Amino acid sequence: xxxxxxxxxxxxxxxxxxxxxxxxxxxxxxxxxxxxxxxxxxxxxxxxxxxxxxxxxxxxxxxxxxxxxxx
Amino acid sequence: xxxxxxxxxxxxxxxxxxxxxxxxxxxxxxxxxxxxxxxxxxxxxxxxxxxxxxxxxxxxxxxxxxxxxxxxxxxxxxxxxxxxxxxxxxxxxxxxxxxxxxxxxxxxxxxxxxxxxxxxxxxxxxxxxxxxxxxxxxxxxxxxxxxxxxxxxxxxxxxxxxxxxxxxxxxxxxxxxxxxxxxxxxxxxxxxxxxxxxxxxxxxxxxxxxxxxxxxxxxxxxxxxxxxxxxxxxxxxxxxxxxxxxxxxxxxxxxxxxxxxxxxxxxxxxxxxxxxxxxxxxxxxxxxxxxxxxxxxxxxxxxxxxxxxxxxxxxxxxxxxxxxxxxxxxxxxxxxxxxxxxxxxxxxxxxxxxxxxxxxxx
Amino acid sequence: xxxxxxxxxxxxxxxxxxxxxxxxxxxxxxxxxxxxxxxxxxxxxxxxxxxxxxxxxxxxxxxxxxxxxxxxxxxxxxxxxxxxxxxxxxxxxxxxxxxxxxxxxxxxxxxxxxxxxxxxxxxxxxxxxxxxxxxxxxxxxxxxxxxxxxxxxxxxxxxxxxxxxxxxxxxxxxxxxxxxxxxxxxxxxxxxxxxxxxxxxxxxxxxxxxxxxxxxxxxxxxxxxxxxxxxxxxxxxxxxxxxxxxxxxxxxxxxxxxxxxxxxxxxxxxxxxxxxxxxxxxxxxxxxxxxxxxxxxxxxxxxxxxxxxxxxxxxxxxxxxxxxxxxxxxxxxxxxxxxxxxxxxxxxxxxxxxxxxxxxxxxxxxxxxxxxxxxxxxxxxxxxxxxxxxxxxxxxxxxxxxxxxxxxxxxxxxxxxxxxxxxxxxxxxxxxxxxxxxxxxxxxxxxxxxxxxxxxxxxxxx
Numbered sequence: 001x002x003x004x005x006x007x008x009x010x011x012x013x014x015x016x017x018x019x020x021x022x023x024x025x026x027x028x029x030x031x032x033x034x035x036x037x038x039x040x041x042x043x044x045x046x047x048x049x050x051x052x053x054x055x056x057x058x059x060x061x062x063x064x065x066x067x068x069x070x071x
Numbered sequence: 072x073x074x075x076x077x078x079x080x081x082x083x084x085x086x087x088x089x090x091x092x093x094x095x096x097x098x099x100x101x102x103x104x105x106x107x108x109x110x111x112x113x114x115x116x117x118x119x120x121x122x123x124x125x126x127x128x129x130x131x132x133x134x135x136x137x138x139x140x141x142x143x144x145x146x147x148x149x150x151x152x153x154x155x156x157x158x159x160x161x162x163x164x165x166x167x168x169x170x171x172x173x174x175x176x177x178x179x180x181x182x183x184x185x186x187x188x189x190x191x192x193x194x195x196x197x198x199x200x201x202x203x204x205x206x207x208x209x210x211x212x213x214x215x216x217x218x219x220x221x222x223x224x225x226x227x228x229x230x231x232x233x234x235x236x237x238x239x240x241x242x243x244x245x246x247x248x249x250x251x252x253x254x255x256x257x258x259x260x261x262x263x264x265x266x267x268x269x270x271x272x273x274x275x276x277x278x279x280x281x282x283x284x285x286x287x288x289x290x291x292x293x294x295x296x297x298x299x300x301x302x303x304x305x306x307x308x309x310x311x312x313x314x315x316x317x318x319x320x321x322x323x324x325x326x327x328x329x330x331x332x333x334x335x336x337x338x339x340x341x342x343x344x345x346x347x348x349x350x351x352x353x354x355x356x357x358x359x360x361x362x363x364x365x366x367x368x369x370x371x372x373x374x375x376x377x378x379x380x381x382x383x384x385x386x387x388x389x390x391x392x393x394x395x396x397x398x399x400x401x402x403x404x405x406x407x408x409x410x411x412x413x414x415x416x417x418x419x420x421x422x423x424x425x426x427x428x429x430x431x432x433x
Numbered sequence: 434x435x436x437x438x439x440x441x442x443x444x445x446x447x448x449x450x451x452x453x454x455x456x457x458x459x460x461x462x463x464x465x466x467x468x469x470x471x472x473x474x475x476x477x478x479x480x481x482x483x484x485x486x487x488x489x490x491x492x493x494x495x496x497x498x499x500x501x502x503x504x505x506x507x508x509x510x511x512x513x514x515x516x517x518x519x520x521x522x523x524x525x526x527x528x529x530x531x532x533x534x535x536x537x538x539x540x541x542x543x544x545x546x547x548x549x550x551x552x553x554x555x556x557x558x559x560x561x562x563x564x565x566x567x568x569x570x571x572x573x574x575x576x577x578x579x580x581x582x583x584x585x586x587x588x589x590x591x592x593x594x595x596x597x598x599x600x601x602x603x604x605x606x607x608x609x610x611x612x613x614x615x616x617x618x619x620x621x622x623x624x625x626x627x628x629x630x631x632x633x634x635x636x637x638x639x640x641x642x643x644x645x646x647x648x649x650x651x652x653x654x655x656x657x658x659x660x661x662x663x664x665x666x667x668x669x670x671x672x673x674x675x676x677x678x679x680x681x682x683x684x685x686x687x688x689x690x691x692x693x694x695x696x697x698x699x700x701x702x703x704x705x706x707x708x709x710x711x712x713x714x715x716x717x718x719x720x721x722x723x724x725x726x727x728x729x730x731x732x733x734x735x736x737x738x739x740x741x742x743x744x745x746x747x748x749x750x751x752x753x754x755x756x757x758x759x760x761x762x763x764x765x766x767x768x769x770x771x772x773x774x775x776x777x778x779x780x781x782x783x784x785x786x787x788x789x790x791x792x793x794x795x796x797x798x799x800x801x802x803x804x805x806x807x808x809x810x811x812x813x814x815x816x817x818x819x820x821x822x823x824x825x826x827x828x829x830x831x832x833x834x835x836x837x838x839x840x841x842x843x844x845x846x847x848x849x850x851x852x853x854x855x856x857x858x859x860x861x862x863x864x865x866x867x868x869x870x871x872x873x874x875x876x877x878x879x880x881x882x883x884x885x886x887x888x889x890x891x892x893x894x895x
Contacts, residue, residue: 200547
């Protein structure tokens, strides 16, 4: 019998998905369903928190070029 | 927080269809309307037409409308009406209304102040609708008052009205493209001639002809000229044939991708209008048009204005004649035409039986 | 469909059917809903059905639409049904047929033909007094009031905004807070993400957003929703520059006048005068973007005409002395120098990223710059330097690491065939976002129709 599950479909690069998987590993409280390497379904209520965590993670790992500059 | 989420940025952008300008040409030939009176009197037709116009205006706040009377011997604006000081001059030159095009010598305003004030006190009618109603009705009665009995011929000056319509559309398109400044393609004359291409954010003009009279052969050339102009400007001409039958209007709608409906029950005019003619170009993309069964492609000859099935065509200027012109000189360009074996048996027959061809030659 | 109508839409769809019944009794409301809320094709359907004497068989309507317009047709019909305008009736012995529902059809007919005794298009008030308001005065009033509201919101960004003599009433402040456009922090207010987005919208969209907030608040103030909505739609059908009588208004509506005056939507000389003027903010309520573009909300004052120049080197020059405009500009540009009549600054990656993280989109920034371009700039084709436009978009895109879509995942199909049919159906009605054949799963934005489809299927099967 087909089932319907409520959630948020997240489409992203494999690299971003790897980060999301890493975030989820701690408590398994974000991901509802892992679909393929670019898509997954997460809980709607957790979306905002997931975004915040992802942002944090990204800002830790990424160097933003400095453009304060030339004027 | 949204810095990592792209979904909010891909909201649907505005895809509102551009406003459309509907130019209605009303055939006001008194003869034909008198004949129609038992089934559809003129007053009823105008009442229906008003509802239709209002429906058109209700579609979009910036939709525009113009109504032109194609009267027995002249064509005249019924809405918007030319302002007072220009009207005399306008009346004089309506027959070749092309003069009044770009230079904007007719100062037409939608909101004629005096009219507005006079009709200002009805809370049960949307003001723009009421304004059109009063303007149209007074213009109609004025039109018939100024019609002298001797000018009542059974014809109608569709060609003049079409020309007026084109000038008006041209003027409005230019005005529209200057108000919405940032859009490209401001000059309507640069419009691609491909009728299927939709231009972004320009005024969507179309012409609707409510025709009641038949034979228009004597205006063949000017009508065809306006049709080709419309074709080039991608302005569809819709024909609502209430009575009579005319070859060229069928061709007009066919050539410009308009709708042609010949009314089988003139009493139901309103429903025909609402169903067949109200959807503008943007909706017509999705709708199956009411199809005309077959289009009569016959032309009228240049010499006697007769509709011909088979005729003679000048090889230089492509003028059409019903019979070889006098002295075999083309009436349009003056070329001497070689009539060859005219009068002989058709070539197809001749080829089969060579002997008989020789006989005809002698 | 512009953003503003979408928002009002969602609100309207949520209303119960009885509310619709009462709303549609007013011809002006029927006309406004028809004009403003319906997609183009739906309007054609409504008009085709309006004067038809008997319901139109479903098959006829389907035959009227081209095969490739099926999605548009279904969307249009769906929406008409949700707004309680169209109803499909099944009579025994006859095919299923569509007809317009009654208060709506009758009202729309009345609106088109005139007549009746509903006074829903406003009762003009004949003033013989010399203090009639000119259109310029009204525009000036509306601009001052509306900028006052915006100034209050932006005021929290650290700029010191002189309120230009406008004092906001407590009601407006409460409204802004309850709509979460600003957040009260003790004595000061902080603008929210939604608030930023709001500020960069077109004026018409701003007004609608505000009015929907007002509506949502209306119930808590013991005001009748229907009364409020009907009045708003009536305002949209009034004529700019004419006074209207208050005599026909209900008590609720008379009270509303005062609140709307705070926004600059209507003008009245004093709360107890017997007439009011609608301003341009009101009369353009039911026109769409196209209508506004041609009659834009512009005042002779310098700060509403175009004043921004942006160069290909990302430098921005704004010829304005209005603190409000400067504060708005500061949302997405780094301002460097300020002169008496002009500020200069630069759009940088950082300033755009900051704006994006506050919830402002690149499209909003671009459309803001385009609509406020200096006349000298406006002559260019295109108005803004393409390199700047592209770069602003790219700056936003580089942060877009993922795309989230709220909806429903359908899974656990027993066979490929069982999976394919609903999947195709979802695609046809335009709700399908993602599918995977092998896993037999698909994701949709709305589940109601698909679920109904599945129920139908299994019902037939069993």
